[in-house]
Amino acid sequence: MADASASEAPTQRKNIFQTLEIDTRLLGMVGAFIVVCLVFNLLTDGRFLTPRNVFNLTIQTVSVAIMATGMVFVIVTRHIDLSVGSLLATCSAMMAITQTNILPSIGLDLGNPLIAPIAIIVGLAVGALIGAFNGWLVGYLAIPAFIVTLGGLLVWRNVGWYMTKGQTIGPLDQNYQMLGGIGGTLGETASWILGVLAVLAACFAIWSARKSRISHDFPVKPVWAEFVLMGISAVLILGFIATLNAYEVPTRVLERQFEARGEVLPEGYSEGYGLPFSVLLLVIVAVTMTIVARKTRLGRYIFATGGNPDAAELSGINTRFLTVKIFAIMGILCGLAAVVASARLSFHSNDIGTLDELRVIAAAVIGGTALAGGVGTIYGAILGALIMQSLQSGMAMVGVDAPFQNIVVGAVLVIAVLVDIIYRKRTGAK
Structure with a gap:
């Protein structure tokens, strides 16, 4: 009788989990985030979970999290984008020049209510064009995305440098700065x-x-x-x-x-x-990207292509043009991230976005996006970005040297991929 009860218990637990549709991977990520927060709160004598630090943590996470939502689409379709940090720098440089040089030359000085929206539109347009160009190279010329975006990492960073002649550009428009965090x-x-x-x-x-x-x-x-x-x-x-x-x-x-x-x-x-305007912007991006992923034809095409590119193409999906769309979306999100990053600094710096490509990819992967394609969630990528930023902020508060911070982040990325592989093997997930 005892044996029968013991054999039924696991089955009952499994049925309960299935009925409640609990995402065990998400629960694991949430648990890891809670542990990270509690550990650093203990090491900092309660300073890590203060309202001030939570506020700063959220605004520091926004730019990487925005780009991570786009990286989900890129990785789901079995591509990669190593140029997002450099693209952010180019968009930021273009918006800074627009505000401080181009618009004032036609009579729109800083403080004019049109400055910020015009600059933002310019930045988003630049990001979309460069992203679509990357997608065209990958989709229509069949150049591997790794090579295209690796070249873009070098090209666009230095294009931004030449645009500003290596100078820091600022201060930026006050209305524009409101999207940076504490200023708005x-x-x-x-x-x-x-x-x-x-x-x-x-x-x-x-x-x-x-x-x-x-x-x-x-x-x-x-x-x-x-x-x-x-x-x-x-x-x-x-x-x-x-x-x-x-x-x-x-x-x-x-x-x-x-x-x-x-x-x-x-x-x-x-x-x-x-609530900072930048965090509100992230919420809007997250909701929009989630709707695109779950409720639109584009989202279905993206995940179908990632699951089986050959079958997707045979079913009538124009996978080449889809690649252009995905990289264009990634470019637009880089432009939005550039707005937040430069507005938070109140100026454009030539090292803005440095190593962001690695942080963005790590956030998406830690969030459960499979490098093999076909699997990924928007909320997972945002949570991954938050975990990454929490680790870096916590180590900085404790006094850990920057090189060791990067060592820890790199190790966490490798462990996250290993855990994902083990999880998929045990659950039979693709």
Whole structure:
């Protein structure tokens, strides 16, 4: 009797996991992230998980995370892009020159409300053109992506250098700088409103997915499990907003803001920064890329091509033009990342984006994107970027030398790939 019970227990546990549709890989990543945070919080005497450091950690993660969402598509289709850091530098240089040289020469000086949007459009256009050119070389001329983008790593970094003549360009437009992080935030009230709307949207998405599965006669999770997922989503979203709101604006900054309005700072008055515009931009990119991956024909073509390129081509998918599209999307995201990176610095520097190609690839791979193609998630890449940045920030706070930080990040990348290989062998995943 005992033997029968013992034999039934594993089966029951397996059925529960299947019913709840728990992604064990994601749980492992979340667990690793929590361990990293707790360890560094202990080593830094509680400074790692303070609202200030969480705020800084999020804005430092944004540029790499934005590019990592595009790298998922690139790697899923069995390609690689080693030029993203250099492409970021070229887009940043072009936007800096547009703001400080080109637009002022036609009467649009810094401070003009048109400066920032025009510069951003220019940067995105440059990124899209260069990315499409890379995709054309790979898709239509059949040059391996590794070679094309390795050459791009050298070419575009130095194109940016020649564009600026090796000089640092700045300061950049104040409105433009608001996309960099601490210079542009929603404030407490707007952040809470957005957080509540995000919770409602998450609950609606979960319930809509359930109704869709029912309408197609697919199995669904128990109702209580759906509500548990809604509760977890609400706690995570509102907890994140509460943490960012807890990071208070320094008193001297508030005094200057009140003085600029001709007012006096009330005694005891405090104000939190709230959600940075750059993080909001990352959220928009993540949602958009997830919708593209899951709900559009382009997304289905991308994963079908990654799963079996020959079968995809035989089924009528224009894989060559698809490659151009994917690299163009990667270029646009490099342009967006350049906006965030240069706005956070408030100037363009020639070493901006250095080694970002390695960080972006590592974030995507750590996030579960298979180098063999066909498998990858947007949220996994963002979580991978957050884990990477947490490791680097934590080691910097502890006082670890930069060379050793790179050693640790490299080792984590190799271990992540090894764990992914072992996971796929044991679960039979492709």
